[in-house]
Amino acid sequence: MNVVHLPDAAATEAFGAKLATVLEPGDVIALSGDLGMGKTSIARGLLAALGLPGEAPSPSFAIVQPYAPPEVRLPVLHVDLYRIDDPAEIEELGLDDALYDSALLVEWPERAAGRWPEALALTLSAAPDGGRILTADLPASWKRRWPI
Template sequence: MRFDVRTETADETRAVGASLAHLLKAGDMVILVGDLGAGKTTLVQGLGAALGVRGRVTSPTYIVSRVHRSQEAGPDLIHVDAYRVEDDLDMETVDLEASLEDSVTVVEWGQGKADRLSADRFELTLQFDGEDEDARKISLVALGEEPERRLAEWVQTRPLG
């Protein structure tokens, strides 16, 4: 299943992230795809705020995994930048396997790199949309039976755009 939305501002992109928090649960993996500056971290800021996690969500650099602990009863947020990951060995150094079941794990630049960690996952693609430098097209794809079911329910109950 696929869901598309267009945002006009960074605040709207954060709002999409916040809305996605209602879709996600501990154990979920989200892979973010998009050019530099496309709004990946901005979306994660909204997600983190809605999950009620500690700390300021900023762009992780290189092969860095940042843990944002939940201040509420929800899952922690693991935010990873896989931009410089070149192979499976590089990905293993991030050591995500230990936290996958207990957290929502979001991997920027993770397509083709982190997908082996979970067959069931969500993939978000952020693209510049038109001449307005703040406009984005965000596409969400659910892979796997459980993520597809949850996305279908979410689209019906929490429509955007």
């Protein structure tokens, strides 16, 4: 396990921007943590660093928000599984097919437990100073790219 202290929202977005520098098609980044812990902030920082103009909306209601070149340098699907009640619903989203040429940013991945065993699993929790503690569980495909 790797632990990173993120003192504020700007640091959380900056961490996402660093992730963008090593992101590759086929990557899955699983973002876990309670509401308000910074999952979407990491996604916004990553998407901005990939070239997205403006602020990325939360995909809470759309469930999947796609981004593709020329808007960003590589295709990304920003996924929010919070409203998924039945894991069978995930099949209908076509996420596994997208991994051939896209990266996935998945918020609330516990709704699809075990689906992406090679995901970079990032868990955010509250720090005593008001910031966030990010814990990273690195699969083999990320070990050469870490620390970022």
